[in-house]
Amino acid sequence: MDFIHSFSKILPAVGAQAHCDIPCGIYEPASAKIAAMTILRMVLQIGELHPPVGFPMKFDYAVMKSFANSMMRRIAVKEQHAELCKKELLILWTDFFKPEHLEKFPQLHDMFWKAAKLCSTNKQDVSEEHARELIVAVDDIAKIFYEAKGVGGRYEVYKALTEKLF
Numbered sequence: 001m002d003f004i005h006s007f008s009k010i011l012p013a014v015g016a017q018a019h020c021d022i023p024c025g026i027y028e029p030a031s032a033k034i035a036a037m038t039i040l041r042m043v044l045q046i047g048e049l050h051p052p053v054g055f056p057m058k059f060d061y062a063v064m065k066s067f068a069n070s071m072m073r074r075i076a077v078k079e080q081h082a083e084l085c086k087k088e089l090l091i092l093w094t095d096f097f098k099p100e101h102l103e104k105f106p107q108l109h110d111m112f113w114k115a116a117k118l119c120s121t122n123k124q125d126v127s128e129e130h131a132r133e134l135i136v137a138v139d140d141i142a143k144i145f146y147e148a149k150g151v152g153g154r155y156e157v158y159k160a161l162t163e164k165l166f
């Protein structure tokens with residue numbers, strides 16, 4: 001204990017902020033949007049992958065392993081980001097939004113429910129349409145988020161930044 005006390009006198013104090021369930025008050029929909037955009041990117045890349053030429057008649061095990069590896073990696077990333085998107089949305093829904101927000105924006109519950117369902121759908125499917133629907137759903141929630149926070153103008157900044165991800 002004395003060592004820690006002595007050590008803390010030498011080093012300057014550094015403040016830190018992080019997202020947590022306390023709640024800490026730090027919320028941002030951009031992380032959900034990045035996850036949704038990653039899902040779309042993986043879906044597009046999966047669509048660009050093609051089985052090796054001559055498959056299944058001509059079977060080259062090494063080439064097939066490489067193809068399967070490329071496909072599985074993109075599927076894994078797509079599913080991880082669908083789960084991350086759902087987590088980030090649920091944090092906004094359960095921690096940021098309060099009863100007064102629901103009074104002002106009565107569609108919130110339905111919006112979040114549908115967006116969370118789209119996250120699950122994007123785990124199950126490889127669909128550009130569903131990936132784009134999720135991005136729209138996240139953007140719709142973000143617009144209300146910034147309005148509820150009283151910084152509606154930040155929505156345009158959010159859109160400008162996240163639309164240039166790829």
